[in-house]
Amino acid sequence: MTTSTPARRLGTTDSQSRTRLLDAAERLLVEEGYAAVTSRRVAAEAGLKPQLVHYYFRTMDDLFAETFRRRAEANLERFERAVAADGSLHTLWRLSTDARGAVFTTEFVALANHRKAIRAEIARYAERFRTVQLAALAAAMDARGVSEHMPPEVAQLLMTGLGQIMALEGALGVTTGHDAAVAYVDAAIARLEGDG
Amino acid sequence: MTTSTPARRLGTTDSQSRTRLLDAAERLLVEEGYAAVTSRRVAAEAGLKPQLVHYYFRTMDDLFAETFRRRAEANLERFERAVAADGSLHTLWRLSTDARGAVFTTEFVALANHRKAIRAEIARYAERFRTVQLAALAAAMDARGVSEHMPPEVAQLLMTGLGQIMALEGALGVTTGHDAAVAYVDAAIARLEGDG
DNA sequence: GTCTATACTTCGATAGAC
């Protein structure tokens, strides 16, 4: 059984060139923004011919979607592994302040704004991530008996929002209050983790 | 006295065409993302010829910078006017949850990531806004005597981060916990504003 | 299965006409 719409052939998923193109796309995206991710630049970054982008990924939208999917999946696995090893509030907070992850997220949200094909993909992942994150946070908060003071969903948004904005501002070189915020959260967590 | 580098002539700042181009650029930016802001599309949106973009703004970077500057200035004025009329915590919180403002910010932060010329402009404005916002927040918190429980700079980041992430997620259709977060913050503020 | 030759479109920018 073949594809229903035979349009044009595509390269295999396990090809080395394909992986290099994905790596190149991700690098460009994070370092120079989504507008820098063009077929020509991606190919140059990967040391390949521009046309190969269209051989392995029919359209640029497909390349974007696949780049996102691959990183999103890796992030989710990394999160779950880290939490499985140590589900403390401290770990959850540390995972919220990863700068590279925040840049990646911002870039894709901006991208979703003008590439409707990517939008659904990103929204689906966002929901998924939020679900596992909320479960982990709720568990950690319940263990400390603080879920009554603040609903875990609210704590989740505060924590994620804080991490996101510090990463965003950090990329701009604006860091007013960042140290104070980190110190404040660290102290609050230490207090909670302390009186078990 | 003329310009030191006479490169090429530019249209006047008060031209109507110029204003229409800026309006068009801003509309495209917010509605379709920065990659949609091309000389041709901006001109079409404004009902003008593409070359006029380069007449009124030498380069696309100049157009972006001017679009940002104009909106940033307006935002700052709007903020200061609102706070002057009512500097309550409620007002400050409401101003942090403006969706259109957040989309604008996100788009420009992503843009700054790959247009170094814009970056400095954005960073400068970010600092400026944060300064007046912090002053207003510190005043409001001092008036309620809550600055001891949480440094205003920390409250500022939490508030801004929460507003930002809700706007970001809202644009994607992800709204888990948003209502709960708004209710939580509203209740907290009501409690504080209540016992004057 | 892998890649190249090539078509067609849109981009930013400048020089010069009105």
Next chain:
DNA sequence: GTCTATCGAAGTATAGAC
């Protein structure tokens, strides 16, 4: 002071050679 004619570079994508 305002706008048009036009260029060269870069963009996505396809058909077909190896």
